[in-house]
Amino acid sequence: MTSAEVDDGGADEAPRSVLGRALAVLAAFTDASPELALADIVTLTGLPPATAHRIVAELVAWGALERVGRGRYRIGLRLWRIGALAPTARTLREAALAPMQDLAAVTGHVVHLVVLDGYRALFVERLAGREDHTVRSRVGRDMPLHASGPGKVLLAHSPAAFVEEILGRGLPRLAPGTITDPATLRAALADIRRTGHCLSHEEMTAGVSSVAAPVTAADGRVVAALAxxxxxxxxxxxxxxxxxxxxxxxxxxxxxxxxxxx
Amino acid sequence: MTSAEVDDGGADEAPRSVLGRALAVLAAFTDASPELALADIVTLTGLPPATAHRIVAELVAWGALERVGRGRYRIGLRLWRIGALAPTARTLREAALAPMQDLAAVTGHVVHLVVLDGYRALFVERLAGREDHTVRSRVGRDMPLHASGPGKVLLAHSPAAFVEEILGRGLPRLAPGTITDPATLRAALADIRRTGHCLSHEEMTAGVSSVAAPVTAADGRVVAALAxxxxxxxxxxxxxxxxxxxxxxxxxxxxxxxxxxx
Structure with missing residues (x-):
């Protein structure tokens, strides 16, 4: 550890490398808090105010953050551009977008493209239906794997050990139709593998159901679910x-x- | 400057702060080179190999980069998620997507959402037409402001000093219809402001034309062009x-x- 990495002191949870601290500042921005004041960043990262201020200034100068109003910050266009180079955005989304448009046009309903992100299912694309107010989904937001059609499709094509890990973490009820019993979920996953699709009845939101199917890479791996x-x-x-x-x-x-x- | 910031030496062009170096690594990834080997990163950033290696390892551990194949790297899903929080992606794109879908469905043609990024026009969304092979556009790619419909719309609503700066940088010909004469371009911009739309005839690509109009924020500022x-x-x-x-x-x-x- 160098002097540059310790001279600020800082909370116990704060990362100790300079880069780790900068990444912690970026990670403070979330779907629930896309706009932050410097004081919020200090609270969320545990960094000393002077350190947070210096890092934020450098991130703004580069374009990773942008200042909005006085003393408030958002993620900047330059970081969006670099993030758009991720294979999920560049390759998967680009391959899926035209058939998603067709599916949205034919059914008139919201269409989702969803990938696995750790223990969660992550929305990477969402096209609007004719009635756009039924679902509050948003690109970049995540949801539990067990409680939706696309989540179950991704789970059905995950290794058995991963499925058991998800079961071990519990299956909280989110809506009337959520599957909360491990044996029932295991059977549902087997059905998805057998039939190649998933019917989901009010598992995440009351009044809302979905139909999902797997998107497969050239090597046969299931890389996403379309719903x-x-x-x-x-x-x-x-x-x-x-x-x-x-x-x-x-x-x-x-x-x-x-x-x-x- | 601290010892942590100088102990690697490094090329003259290499940024000197630890964070600056990490940002330089991220900036090495572009639309033209979305996948890089460590040696490429060293070449592109001018960083010493040991420094580049250490930074890449920390970025991979955090999820900003991901390893693909042996010793090659791409932008990671975590950075995509954070980039998706940028107002352009979250607010503008979300507002524009449903009308863009309708425009693509009604016309059957590719639809673009474009914003100003420095001296360039940046594609932030692209929906497919029924014939998807006519245009090679891609989300995250940029193009000159003077040589396309949406670029001219953004230019038409920029301050006069900015327009003169663009004119001063030259108007290279990209296709048969590119406007390369400053007076003609000034007149075209005035037309766009007067009529509220832009017709673009083979300005960027031979055989391809476009029709564009401005997207306006609640405060009256033109924030994007839709084409x-x-x-x-x-x-x-x-x-x-x-x-x-x-x-x-x-x-x-x-x-x-x-x-x-x-």
């Missing part, structure tokens, strides 16, 4: 073929160079 | 009302809280 979100009063089976076609199209496009895509 | 990309053989005026309606809808939605949007 259409429908009112719980709709019969779900009629949506299955459309979702499967869109997911299959996304899978096929994933294996093809962008300039050669149909 | 439909059409074959150069199509007459452009019939597209104008649809593009203007979509841009107006995006503008109105920008001023409304997400949960209250129609």
């Amino acid at each position: 259409v979100v429908v009112p719980a009063t709709d019969p779900l089976p009629p949506y299955v073929p459309a979702v499967q076609v869109a997911a299959a199209t996304a899978s096929r496009r994933l294996g093809v160079r962008p300039q050669d895509r149909a | 439909v990309v059409v074959p150069a053989t199509d007459p452009l005026p019939p597209y104008v009302p649809a593009v203007q309606v979509a841009a107006a809808t995006a503008s109105r939605r920008l001023g409304v809280r997400p949960q209250d949007r129609a």
Whole structure:
């Protein structure tokens, strides 16, 4: 450890490397708090105010953060541009977008593209339905794996040890249809593997159901789930073929160079 | 400057703060080179190999980078998530997406959402048309301001001093229709302000034209341009009302809280 890394003191939880501290500042920005004052950043990171101020100034100068109003900060356009280079955004999303548009246009419902992120399911794309107010989903937000159609699709294609880990962490009820019993969830996952799709009845939100199917990379790995979100009063089976076609199209496009895509 | 900041020596161009060096590593990843080996990072940043290696390891551990194959790196999902919190992605894109979907569905053509980024126009969203191979545009890529419909819309609503700066930097020809004469471009910008839209004939790519209109924030500032990309053989005026309606809808939605949007 160098003098530069200890001269600020700081809370016990604060990261000790200069880079670790800067990354902690970035990580303070979340979906729940996309705009922060310097005091918030100090509280959330445990960094000494002088350190936080210096790091924020350097991040603003570079474009990773931008100042909004007086003394408030948001993530900057330059960081967005670099984040957009991630394979999930650049490769997966780009392959899936056209079939997602078609699925949204044909069904008139919200369409989601979801990937695994640690123990959670992460929305990487969301297209609007004709009635856009039914679902509060948002790109970059996450949800529990056990309590949604796309989450269960990702879980169904995860290693058994990972599934047991998720079961061990508990299956909290979020809505009337959430599967909270491990044996029932195991059976549901087997069904998803057998049928190639997932019907989800009010598992995450009351009044909202979904139909999901896996998106597969050229090597056969399931890399995402594609889902259409429908009112719980709709019969779900009629949506299955459309979702499967869109997911299959996304899978096929994933294996093809962008300039050669149909 | 502390010992931590000088102990590696390093090339003249290399940034001297620890954080500056880490940001330089991230900035080495671009649309043209989204995947880099450690040796590439060393070359692009001018950092000493040991420093680059240490920074890359810390960025991988945190999730800003991820390792692909052996010794190659890409931007990681965690950085994508944080980048997605930028106002451009979170607020603007979310407001514009539904009208963009409608415009793509009605016209069958590629639809772009474009913002100003320094001296360039930056694609922040791209929806597919029915024939998806006509345009090679990509989210996160940029283009010159003077040589496209959305670029000229952004320029038309920029301060006069900024326009003169762009003119002073030169107007290179990119395609048969590129405006390369300053007086002609000034007149075109005045037309855009007067009519509220822009017709662009093969300015960036031969065979491709576009119709663009401004997206306006609640305070009246033009914050983006929305454009439909059409074959150069199509007459452009019939597209104008649809593009203007979509841009107006995006503008109105920008001023409304997400949960209250129609």
